[in-house]
Amino acid sequence: MTPREIEALLKERFGDRIPESRLDGLCSWSLVDPAAILEVARFVHDDEKLKMDHLELLGGVDYKDRIEVVYVVNSLTYHHRYTLKCRLPRDNPRIRTVESVWKVANWHEREAYDMFGIIFEGHSDLRRILCPDDWEGYPLRKDYTFPGKYHDMPV
Amino acid sequence: MDTSLLSQIVFYFFAAVTLASAAVVVFSRSLIYSAFGLLFTFFGVAALYVFLGADFLAATQLVIYVGGILILLLFGVMLTHKLYDLNLKTETFQVAPSVLLMLAVFGVLVLAMMQTAWYNAGPRQPEPTTAAIGTLLMKDFILPFEVASVLLLIALIGAAMIVRRRAE
Amino acid sequence: MTRYLKDLWYGWTTTWHSMWITIRHLFRPNKGYTIQYPTVKAPLPERARMRLFNRIEDCIGCGQCARACPTDCIDIQTEKRGKDEPPVFASDGTPIKLRTFVFDIDMTLCCYCALCTFPCPTHCLVMTKEYEYAVYDKRDHIYHFAVDKPRYASPAEKEQPAAKA
Amino acid sequence: MGVLEGKFEDNVLVTSLDWVFNWARSSSPWPLSFGLACCAIEMMATGASRFDLDRFGAGAYRATPRQADIMIVAGTVTLKMGIRIRRLYEQMADPKYVISMGSCSNNGGPYWKYGYHVLKGVDEVIPVDVYVPGCPPRPESLLEGLIQLKDKIRRQTIARKSEA
């Protein structure tokens, strides 16, 4: 399926919960209402025509005024790919976890939590993954200030 | 004669090793130390067998007691406790009465020994015992030998049956 | 039972196959695989990228290398040459308008990507084939190439020098 | 340092003992098989057929720090790992030496500037004897670093250092 068809399918199914889409050859994406992400995820995973059973990438992007969560999904059956995005407020970003749809989301979400402080509600094991447990701050946010010292080692 | 003096020294040495390590077995609070004490007891007893001219028996003692029973016991100690726990302590109870009892038993035994006039066959030159023991086992003691082998088989199967985990 | 015997047979034969390979390697003369390093040194290819070197007499102090460096391991400080000074030229004829009084390369930061050597207008910054420079003190890995001393004691005395990376 | 150090005055016997000890130590530096990142691959390549670390007697990679003599810090040391590296170093038996291999462990390397999670040089946590440059160093560079380390070991003495 082409991105245009996927977008049409999503629009048809979810209507105004897909507020915005951009279809170019580089990375076609649709914006998804954060509240509906789990439904949309389950839909694209289960739908017979989509069968997006492969979550390629889940990550955050800090846009200074908002944080976006990006889901790149892919189908091993039909070899098509699509991107979903959710816009979250910068302070206290919260979104439902898609762990129940793609198991790999577990670690991806932990990483996004570690790097951006996005809290995934319903996640089974939301801990820091790359940084040590007692790390402070969310390193990939644009306003992140480097800590001076960690334990007794200079940073 | 110098060799008899030397052999006496060695005898007393091994006797001391045996008894001291047996004491460790009994009095040590740590199970592992008990087990390793047992190693030296077995070793000392094996040495005493050599003194008694029982070379085959000494080797058998080492093979079976040290190589088999002691390892089994060690495994038993380690398996029945937290594996990586260094403090495998064991409790003791009734210490005072058993010390009394022990002394009493020892006294009675030694007294009885003193009182008995043992028949002494006289000193004999030690000779290889392996072939003779084999002949004895296969001729005079064939029935006990067979019984023992059956016993071993039963014990083997029984042990395996007992430890086997039942399929839940 | 056949499976058991088959297992045994496979185990036995494949072990021999493996052993045949290793024994062949043992008795085959070592076909010069090993380079006995301190006595024999393998020739490096033409393009080998090792330690950075700067021919300071050709350097015009433009600072393009420092900008290209992804790890900021090049530290250049320059000042404008005075009008009264005789003009200096690099070997390819480019006039050197800046006096480079600090040109330090910290080789402990360098990632040997050679991105700095390409923008150099006079090709004075090159990666050499020198790779044997282990040291006991890591400060010895900072290479100072500049030979000139700054003429003006403080930048405030003259206007701020052009490139300060 | 080891068992005997610092107990003797300097004399002829000590000098010849020194020679024997240093010869032994410099001839068999067993490395800890401990790789972190890119440089670990080059360390493996150094141990492999082409360069063969074993020619110097340093091929016996030990898996446990207790039996190793030199620690080749090959790769980026992160803060999370720094604590462990210090512990590993403490577990090694004297005399022990450290070769810092590659830019990252020398000084943080490419990750020096924005690496919030990278230790700026392994010498922040453990003392380093030889710094081998490169990113990653060629196997020859590591061998050269090892030779430098041997030179350093050969200059050691068990004689009591004068109080200076």
Next chain:
Amino acid sequence: MESIRDLLELIPYTTALPVWVQAILPPAVSAVILFLFVAVLAMFAIWLERKVAAHMQDRLGPMYVGGWHGWAQSIADTIKLLLKEDIVPAAADKALFKAAPAIVFIPSFAAFVVLPFGISSIVADLNIGVLYLFAVASLTVVGILMAGWASNNKYSLFGGMRSAAQIVSYEIPAALSVMPVIIIVGSLSMQQIVRAQTGGIQNWFVFRNPFTFLAFFLYFICSLAEVNRTPFDIPEAESELVAGYHTEYSGMRFAFFFLAEYSNMFLVAGIATTLFLGGWSQVLPAQWVPKQLIPGPILFFLKALSLVFVQIWLRWTLPRLRVDQLMYLCWKVMLPLALVLVLGAGLLAVW
């Protein structure tokens, strides 16, 4: 022992020494000689292993230490290990931790006593030689368990337990695979066993009958397992258990483990040589060459070292087994095979 006593008598004034010194001197001297011998042997085996491994892997191995092909490499290693700091972990059980290396090393050292290097070069020709070997070998297990447990390290403990289970199990097929030889000779004395094989290669027990032929391979494989060599080196499997039971050992104590491992290697090779390859007896049939041309001890070493070489060869070829596969091999393959061999050899002997 006798020869050493003779040797000592040549030295003047020994008769003037106190009686007990006179009594204790010969065994002591022979023990020291034996120890040096074992140490040198182990060092040579280590060097050999490194060189052979290197060449199998298209490398060169030690090249510089001592000059020609790094012949002094093991010496340097040993001196260095002896000089290294001797760490006793704070959490370890100190007494057992310190005792374990000795308990591991002493049996492998003591077992050399009954190895017949030549017609007269044997320290003690016990009439229960083979049994003695197995008795002494069983002591090693205790030392390994001790080391594993006393280190207070989970890897060590795993290594110790694995090793103990492995050695105890493999002792059974190993002992059984020796039985065919003993049945044929009718004696447990090592020297007698060798004497039964004199007269050339056709008299060696490997080639005596099919049962002994198979028994040789069986014994060799079991002995590999008993000395923890690849493919049976799971107790010290580097990639799994770091270094097994000697993970926490450093310096001199580790050197003892190391020495024990390599002297054990030579020991089992020596036993296999004695039992199956004719020990010090000559290779060529006596019909062709009636007199023994090469001295016995040299022949013995050549035979044993070639077996050591096979051990090394195997080690650098094969991956290692898993614990359960190892036990499977022991109980389901080796043991039935060994029993069949004993039965067959017995029937053959009776018949």
Next chain:
Amino acid sequence: MIGLGHYLVISAALFSLGIMCVLTRKNAVSVLMGVELILNSANLNLVAFSKYAAGNLNGQVFAIFIIIVAAAEVAVALAIVLSMYRMLRTVNLDRADTLKG
């Protein structure tokens, strides 16, 4: 000169130590060790008598039987101890009272 009496005394001491071990220990494995001591002392007696008193090897043969029985006994006993540990999470013999009413 070492005689029969020496061995008998050692054996008696071993025996009483074994008795002591069996009596004072609560741990099942410890009790097994005590039993081993007792068996060893009996063995020592047998072998000593076989040398000094009997003059034949019957005593040694009996000792071999005892060793065999000891091996079997330890195997079974340890199996019992292990399964007891698995069920009760302890090897304290006082706790093995599930047969009590």
Next chain:
Amino acid sequence: MNLDYSGDIMTLNMGPQHPSMHGVLRLELKTDGEVVVEAIPHIGYLHRCFEKHAENIEYPGVVPFTDRMDYVAAMNMELGYVLAVEKLMGIQVNDRVRYIRIIMAELNRIASHLVAAGTYGLDLGSWTPFLHCFRDREKILDFFEETCGARLLYNYNWIGGLMFDLPEGLERRIIEFLDYFEPLVEDLNRLLSYNYIFIKRTASVGIIPPEVAVSYGITGPNLRGSGIKFDVRRNEPYLGYEEFDFEVPVGKGEFGPVGSCYDRYMVRIWEVLQSCRIIRQAIAKLPPGDVHATIPKRVKPPVGEVYMRTECPRGELGYYIVSDGTSKPYRVKVKSPCFTVMSGFREYSRGAMIADIVAIVGSVDIVLVELDR
């Protein structure tokens, strides 16, 4: 003999420094005797903040950092990044650049798989294959060094072109190398892959069923080892891979269930041969051209975002790049194949023995820096 001791759960820490952990992975093993009840991976011991660096460095300067992510297959790593930026900027490279990139990527794939196979042998206690693999890998590294001057981290693929053209006569030498190398794969197989101990150690261990593999987003040889025929080079071709004739090997489950360690390992070995085929074709078709022709003077992509995925030796590598129109990327997010593989480790390692854990970690062939970035 079964070594399950007592039912006591014991926690065993494998790593971060452990000989078999391919770097500094830490596994928290909950063991019951020899059986691992649960293996929990802890990562981040090599987190080198690649994404932070990428945001602070100009586009061409990121390439050396992508090299350092998967240092065993640096050519492939930088290729993915470079392709992503080129896609964003709309640069069409000429055929010579494409073919050289393919040759280099495939050579690098061979080198990477050789490391994987060699260290896998090492994990299972067999040293010699490791050194034999490294011996042949050295020859590949020699080609790289001749071409771009570095052995391991190349910075060879530039945005819009290549650092250098191939040196004189390299094509011929690569062909010579392939002629020498292809028979040696059979040697390696006889030494390691067909060894019965090796098969027994791997063939029924660490099974990743296809549905688990898909759910955990496992890609590359690990996915193909589970029997799913998916290869980005074939299914979403880039660089003109569609012009090449090669097969996508999948795990066959010859000696056990499909998706075992053995299948994953063998897929790599077969892939090596397929890469040889691709290289031969690419060299045969190599057109003339200028490799610097399309390199932009200044890399300043338009505002936008791009997702580009390539087939790396370890699996599918994706770059998600957000550009804000400046000369530095606004955000670079990497989809790292090792990360997804390890995320499922807890599931497919359950019930293995301690020795199997080593076999499984080796068989999924992770590179820790790529895992942690």
